[in-house]
Amino acid sequence: MTDRLTNPARRDAVDALLRDVRVTSTLYCRSILTAPWGFGVQARQLAAFHLVASGGCWLEVGAPGEAIELRPGDLVILPRGDTHWLRDDLESPMLWLEDLVAAHPVDSELRLKGGGGGLATELLCGAFAIEGSERHPLFSALPAAIRIHGDGERALPWLAMTVELIRVRVADSAAGSAVVLERLSEALLTQALRAALAEPGLDETLNAEVLSDRGIGPAVRAIHDDPEHAWTLGELSRLATMSRSAFAARFRALTGDSPIRYASRCRLARAAHRLRTTDATLAEIARGAGYESEFSFSRAFRRLFGVAPGLYRHRGDADAAMEALRGGRAR
Numbered sequence: 522m523t524d525r526l527t528n529p530a531r532r533d534a535v536d537a538l539l540r541d542v543r544v545t546s547t548l549y550c551r552s553i554l555t556a557p558w559g560f561g562v563q564a565r566q567l568a569a570f571h572l573v574a575s576g577g578c579w580l581e582v583g584a585p586g587e588a589i590e591l592r593p594g595d596l597v598i599l600p601r602g603d604t605h606w607l608r609d610d611l612e613s614p615m616l617w618l619e620d621l622v623a624a625h626p627v628d629s630e631l632r633l634k635g636g637g638g639g640l641a642t643e644l645l646c647g648a649f650a651i652e653g654s655e656r657h658p659l660f661s662a663l664p665a666a667i668r669i670h671g672d673g674e675r676a677l678p679w680l681a682m683t684v685e686l687i688r689v690r691v692a693d694s695a696a697g698s699a700v701v702l703e704r705l706s707e708a709l710l711t712q713a714l715r716a717a718l719a720e721p722g723l724d725e726t727l728n729a730e731v732l733s734d735r736g737i738g739p740a741v742r743a744i745h746d747d748p749e750h751a752w753t754l755g756e757l758s759r760l761a762t763m764s765r766s767a768f769a770a771r772f773r774a775l776t777g778d779s780p781i782r783y784a785s786r787c788r789l790a791r792a793a794h795r796l797r798t799t800d801a802t803l804a805e806i807a808r809g810a811g812y813e814s815e816f817s818f819s820r821a822f823r824r825l826f827g828v829a830p831g832l833y834r835h836r837g838d839a840d841a842a843m844e845a846l847r848g849g850r851a852r
Contacts, residue, residue, distance in 0.1 A: 543652035543794060544706040547699070549687060550646050551632045556639030559608025559615035567648045568710070569599045571607060572684060573671075576642030581606040582665045594671015596680055598713050600651070603665045609642055645684060649706045652794050669716050677716070683709050737761050737772050740780065748787040751811045754780055789825050792818070796834040803830055 562569060571580070573595050579588040580597055582605045591597060599605055608615055616624070625635035671677060687705050740757040757780050758768035772780045792810040795801055801809070807818035822830045 543798070544703045544710065545650045545652050545797065547647060547649040547702045547706045549631060549702070550627060551630075551688070552644040552646060553632065553634045553641055554609070554644070555636035555641045556609045557613035558636035558642070559606065559613040560618045560621045561606045561615055562602075562604065562618050564604040565602045565648070566650070567602045568651050569602050569605070569648050570596060570646070570709070570713075572596045572645040572680075574643040574645060576609070576640060578607050578609050578642050578644075579611055580666065589666065589668065591668075592671065594677070594680075596669040596671070596713060598667045598669075598710065599665060600667065601665065602648070605666070607644075609636075609640070645688065647687075647706070649703075649710070651710070652797060667713060669713050679712055679716075680709075683712065736763055737768065737775060740768070740772070741776075741783075744784045744787050748784065748791045749809055749811055752781065752784045757784075785821065786825065789822055792822065792830075793826065793833060796830055806830070 571591070573591045573593055575593055577590065577592050580591055581588045582599065582603055588611060589597070606615055621635060622633065625633055627633050669677070669680065671680075683705060687702065687709070738761075740760045743757070743760055744752060754765050754769065757772075758765045761768045763771070769780060772778070772783070776783055778786070788810050792806050795806050795809070799806075803815050803818075807815045810818060812818035812821065819830055822833070826833055
């Protein structure tokens, strides 16, 4: 790591970005694919990652077009689970992942083998649901793909150790193994994001500078430290020692949101986490989020998340997507 992460203000920015990372379910697959091969993964409300253990391939995000070459030891994370394509060569034909799995079923050790019989590429691929990530204002600033470079032959030491733990646990059906994989996924994601933030220029892409900005930084950090507080524009502008109009203009320029809407999104993201991780009643969560009634909380929650709080608690969008992906694997 460089001294980019030793600066106190920047370290606070990284901490704030990673503090709410919570993985709620995971799915892994080891793939050994021989040239020519290629597959596409359709957009889902799941983060995805691909680690190149050996060989190499090309990644295209959104649609076949601009490609990123991945080499042994490289890790790529797609935090929003955008549609993406992987193939050994830019001229190789491609199938949707579901069709590839249907043609080459995953074995009992969660390994997928297929391709045309040429040079082999080994991948460790995974999908994981990140609690509330698609609605969290900081996660919305992440790029479509985050690449962590290996050393040209193998993964970086911190990544190799985490991946080895995942590899050992993937086929483990003992009690508690799913929780262990969730925690390992959190470790993988947070370490990858931390490493990415050390890369020159990427922290600006992630918009983490809003947390260390001398103008709005104190106000943004206050929102993240206490999202349940009913922040007003006056309170936040005083923390920033700026006039209300100047503060609001700079805040929107850096975050793309008004200060009050940003605070509301952070508050609801924290409430969503409480819904899925505690037994607190809806009324308790509504009061904790600063809403006077369950009705007003439910209305705001539905507006942001697209579902009622009760439905989100018992069956979130990410869970449905994960079940669909598991179903595709089983076919």
